[in-house]
Amino acid sequence: MITALLLQALGNTGLSEAEGSVYLALLELGSQPASVVAKKARLKRGHTYNVLSDLAAKGIVQEFEKDSVKYFTACSPLVLISLLERRKEELEVKKTGLLQVMPDLERIRNPFSVQPKVRLFQGIDGIKEIYEDTLRTGDKNLYAIGDFDHFFPRENDPELNDWIWNYCTRRAKLGITYIGITNKSATSDLAFKKRKTEKRTLRMLEGIDLPVEVNIYGNKVAIISSSKDMVGLIIEDKPTADTFRNLHKAIWQMLPEYKL
Incomplete structure (x- = not known):
């Protein structure tokens, strides 16, 4: 029940279900290679590795090498707030761009197409x-x-x-x-x-x-x-x-x- 609520909260930040599962697994496990994370998250190893790479690109997971093995570690949950702030800024930019072209979109709309x-x-x-x-x-x-x-x-x-x-x-x-x-x-x-x-x-x-x-x-x-x-x-x-x-x-x- 707690895991479901946590996954829902993570989903609200824009993370997919797989990304949420992998992040929760890393939080609990600490620094681990992809194979260990995959087992904990109950995902295939190849898929888990791709998810970890996506999370690293978002700044939510860090990766490093130890004895020629790539390890991953979860960043502090506080970074999720920064993720939301970035999404908010991106949405504002998209909204501004849409508002700029809205008059053009309205002009090309046939005025008799709607009642x-x-x-x-x-x-x-x-x-x-x-x-x-x-x-x-x-x-x-x-x-x-x-x-x-x-x-x-x-x-x-x-x-x-x-x-x-x-x-x-x-x-x-x-x-x-x-x-x-x-x-x-x-x-x-x-x-x-x-x-x-x-x-x-x-x-x-x-x-x-x-x-x-x-x-x-x-x-x-x-x-x-x-x-x-x-x-x-x-x-x-x-x-x-x-x-x-x-x-x-x-x-x-x-x-x-x-x-x-």
């Missing part, structure tokens, strides 16, 4: 997922309409409020500019003051209540009500997104810049 897709989200986790989705398209402009007092619900949920501000920081670090049409309010004033660090430009719409937020990005339109109902939806459809984006740009040109 408009609408997804409904509920609760705090649902609201968070909508915001996270705005960071995944690769689009560097996020067009928005809404009152900051409504979608920064400090009184109702300070945890969500703090999370949204953190999201704004992450959005800015990704180079995504928030182009927002908003009401004059205390929270909007605060958002305006952070406009440089959070890559935000605002224009002011007066005399109209904006109880929900609308975000337009890529081929998607997100409608979010986070202050009361904690509900939102994402419409994934290029014509719909283009229409909302063009309306936003038309209204934008008629509005004054936001001022404190």
Whole structure:
């Protein structure tokens, strides 16, 4: 039972079942030749030798010669943490590369090959997922309409409020500019003051209540009500997104810049 749990934990680091078995055998045996390790791990000698070579390449096992015989020894289990960190870095590099080509992939996709897709989200986790989705398209402009007092619900949920501000920081670090049409309010004033660090430009719409937020990005339109109902939806459809984006740009040109 313990061995099964250990193998599962090792598998979570990216090791195969054979690699996990060989590493556990080496931890218990100490420095040994491949033949002894193979017997302990219950694997064929040739396969065990290949696995040991792979583990050595990953920096998890060390090898040395003694009396013309090659020995292997397991490195400290702490190196597995480093292995996970390396995998994390590699995934981030791959993710960055994919995001860079995402606009090209979207451009070559036939816009009539799929029907408009609408997804409904509920609760705090649902609201968070909508915001996270705005960071995944690769689009560097996020067009928005809404009152900051409504979608920064400090009184109702300070945890969500703090999370949204953190999201704004992450959005800015990704180079995504928030182009927002908003009401004059205390929270909007605060958002305006952070406009440089959070890559935000605002224009002011007066005399109209904006109880929900609308975000337009890529081929998607997100409608979010986070202050009361904690509900939102994402419409994934290029014509719909283009229409909302063009309306936003038309209204934008008629509005004054936001001022404190």
